[in-house]
Amino acid sequence: MAKEIKTIDEKSIWDDARQMLAKAAEDGVETAWDRLDQQSPHCRFGESGVCCRNCTMGPCRISKKAPLGVCGADADVIVARNFGRFVAGGSAGHSDHGRDCIEALEEVAHGRTDDYAIKDEAKLRRIAVELGLPEEGRATLEVAKDLAAEFFSNYGSRRQELSFAGRVPRQRRDIWQNLGMTPRGVDREIAEMMHRTHMGCDNDAANTMIHSARTCLADGWAGSMIATEISDILFGTPMPRQTMVNLGVLKEEQVNILVHGHNPIVSEQIALAVNDPELIALAKAKGAAGINLAGLCCTGNELMMRQGVPMAGNHLMTELAIVTGAVELIVVDYQCIMPSLVTVGNCYHTKMVTTADKARFKGAEHVKFEMDNGMEQARRVVKMAIERFGRRDRGRVKIPAEPVQMMTGFSNEALLGALGGSLTPLIEAIKAGKVRGAVAIVGCNNPKYQQDYCNVNLARELIKRDILVLVTGCVTTAAGKAGLLMPEAINQAGSGLQEICGALGVPPVLHMGSCVDNARILQLAALLANELGVDIADLPLAGSSPEWYSEKAAAIGTYCVASGIHTHLGHPPNITGSELVTNLALDGLNDLVGASFLIEPDPFKAAERIDERIRERRLNLGLSA
Ligand code: XCC
Numbered sequence: 001m002a003k004e005i006k007t008i009d010e011k012s013i014w015d016d017a018r019q020m021l022a023k024a025a026e027d028g029v030e031t032a033w034d035r036l037d038q039q040s041p042h043c044r045f046g047e048s049g050v051c052c053r054n055c056t057m058g059p060c061r062i063s064k065k066a067p068l069g070v071c072g073a074d075a076d077v078i079v080a081r082n083f084g085r086f087v088a089g090g091s092a093g094h095s096d097h098g099r100d101c102i103e104a105l106e107e108v109a110h111g112r113t114d115d116y117a118i119k120d121e122a123k124l125r126r127i128a129v130e131l132g133l134p135e136e137g138r139a140t141l142e143v144a145k146d147l148a149a150e151f152f153s154n155y156g157s158r159r160q161e162l163s164f165a166g167r168v169p170r171q172r173r174d175i176w177q178n179l180g181m182t183p184r185g186v187d188r189e190i191a192e193m194m195h196r197t198h199m200g201c202d203n204d205a206a207n208t209m210i211h212s213a214r215t216c217l218a219d220g221w222a223g224s225m226i227a228t229e230i231s232d233i234l235f236g237t238p239m240p241r242q243t244m245v246n247l248g249v250l251k252e253e254q255v256n257i258l259v260h261g262h263n264p265i266v267s268e269q270i271a272l273a274v275n276d277p278e279l280i281a282l283a284k285a286k287g288a289a290g291i292n293l294a295g296l297c298c299t300g301n302e303l304m305m306r307q308g309v310p311m312a313g314n315h316l317m318t319e320l321a322i323v324t325g326a327v328e329l330i331v332v333d334y335q336c337i338m339p340s341l342v343t344v345g346n347c348y349h350t351k352m353v354t355t356a357d358k359a360r361f362k363g364a365e366h367v368k369f370e371m372d373n374g375m376e377q378a379r380r381v382v383k384m385a386i387e388r389f390g391r392r393d394r395g396r397v398k399i400p401a402e403p404v405q406m407m408t409g410f411s412n413e414a415l416l417g418a419l420g421g422s423l424t425p426l427i428e429a430i431k432a433g434k435v436r437g438a439v440a441i442v443g444c445n446n447p448k449y450q451q452d453y454c455n456v457n458l459a460r461e462l463i464k465r466d467i468l469v470l471v472t473g474c475v476t477t478a479a480g481k482a483g484l485l486m487p488e489a490i491n492q493a494g495s496g497l498q499e500i501c502g503a504l505g506v507p508p509v510l511h512m513g514s515c516v517d518n519a520r521i522l523q524l525a526a527l528l529a530n531e532l533g534v535d536i537a538d539l540p541l542a543g544s545s546p547e548w549y550s551e552k553a554a555a556i557g558t559y560c561v562a563s564g565i566h567t568h569l570g571h572p573p574n575i576t577g578s579e580l581v582t583n584l585a586l587d588g589l590n591d592l593v594g595a596s597f598l599i600e601p602d603p604f605k606a607a608e609r610i611d612e613r614i615r616e617r618r619l620n621l622g623l624s625a
């Protein structure tokens with residue numbers, strides 16, 4: 001059968017993307033969509049999760065004719081093991097990022113860096129008190145030392161519970177305890193996942209799935225949560241501000257630098273360096289009007305939340321941003337950075353700079369960022385970008401759009417601030433049915449979908465139904481480009497949400513940060529549950545990742561479900577080769593943890609089903625539907 005080749009319009013809903021896809025074709029640049037065509041159809045064994053490569057008696061692939069691997073493992077065991085390793089990878093990504101944050105905090109605490117400092121001292125002290133660390137009358141850096149040590153202990157094997165376990169409602173902790181799902185330590189759960197999935201260990205699929213959940217809970221309630229809290233402490237807790245989004249944030253007359261990756265430790269320094277008057281003067285001396293910084297993906301979210309740096313695009317826009325021909329340099333840390341960016345950059349004058357030893361790219365220049373050289377390295381990178389400006393081929397530059405305004409910065413602290421210091425007004429609005437519930441739409445782009453079609457339409461459908469939407473990660477850019485992150489978007493919301501958001505002056509879709517910042521949503525859910533004296537699973541909440549692609553997104557979905565938040569995915573992970581695992585994910589988990597996964601590629605149908613769930617939860621709480 002001939003392969004169906006998608007038209008440009010079928011690839012993305014956005015005009016900026018479509019123009020750049022056309023330009024990419026003209027310029028002879030290959031993109032993720034082209035490579036998806038080459039890779040399709042995908043391997044059925046891989047797709048359904050029944051290919052095992054865990055030892056060299058195999059690889060084994062399960063079929064009707066060969067239902068067992070050489071060792072005797074069946075499809076259920078193989079699927080569960082593959083899923084376990086998949087989410088262990090995602091949890092490792094978030095949590096290792098968290099570890100880098102702890103190391104940064106420790107360096108600051110010990111006075112070993114001049115480039116970083118504690119920006120939100122009040123938050124540092126608040127968390128110290130929350131975790132029972134001595135705080136009163138002590139110097140800030142002394143408290144920081146203890147907090148860093150406390151956080152490090154979450155990665156080891158000596159704890160029975162994570163530091164932030166106290167944030168989890170009692171009912172939820174009991175559920176975890178009874179299921180053997182209580183996360184003990186980040187590295188421990190990840191290492192144990194690798195152990196369990198070695199040949200000849202955990203050969204009970206359901207048992208492996210329980211540990212998968214435990215591994216992801218360690219990510220959500222420790223690795224990611226620690227990353228978020230420390231980033232706030234070091235770089236400031238986000239507060240509402242306005243910024244702009246789409247490829248139109250690139251500036252034709254300026255040196256354009258893009259930051260891409262996840263950890264603000266690099267991008268925050270770049271953000272400072274681009275404002276250095278000496279470097280701006282240098283740029284002007286080279287004929288540019290100035291230096292322009294914009295973000296991509298999650299490090300873009302981090303910078304946007306805290307500094308209001310504009311967002312050029314999400315995951316599938318990263319190649320297309322370079323296709324504008326206007327980007328001098330792209331500086332990356334880690335995660336979600338397509339190796340193809342080096343190649344695309346080489347088609348133009350765009351230089352790619354890597355900064356982390358654990359994420360090097362062949363063909364990119366490596367400028368290693370460390371805690372004691374952040375500013376020096378950032379200045380070096382900015383100078384490289386300025387030097388590149390002269391090599392720009394002006395005839396090949398095309399910046400395709402006018403930027404769209406958006407509001408960002410809704411940390412829980414900001415949300416509480418907007419509510420006047422307590423959750424009561426929100427709870428009252430929920431009880432009155434003006435805000436019927438809340439849904440976190442998170443995660444990625446995936447070229448298997450028309451880019452952002454599901455992300456945007458799901459958000460639109462939910463706010464119509466008076467369901468507040470919270471966004472993080474790459475969905476942020478989608479919602480922002482659709483104009484949903486502006487207070488005016490309440491016109492598209494139901495009357496209840498319109499009234500509440502209108503009174504508060506906030507959009508009906510709130511940007512809560514990067515992917516590690518989904519921890520903010522966990523914390524908010526727990527606060528609401530505790531306030532109402534119920535479990536998280538009793539709340540009219542849901543999660544969704546319509547266009548997800550990454551191991552990290554699967555880890556997020558899993559810790560959401562294990563935390564009691566029903567979670568929608570546009571497509572299943574590679575588990576469909578096991579009926580047992582699939583049934584557990586779609587249904588069985590409900591009995592165990594009070595929430596499960598819901599798979600639905602159509603955003604309109606997904607909204608319907610999420611709404612049903614919220615309706616049910618509301619009725620159970622004795623509220624109107
Ligand atoms: Fe990556 Fe975080 Fe997904 Fe975007 S949303 S594609 S994981 S950058 Ni995290």
Ligand code: SF4
Binds near residue numbers: 055057059070072
């Ligand atoms: Fe095959 Fe078992 Fe080895 Fe997997 S662990 S490759 S199923 S023999």
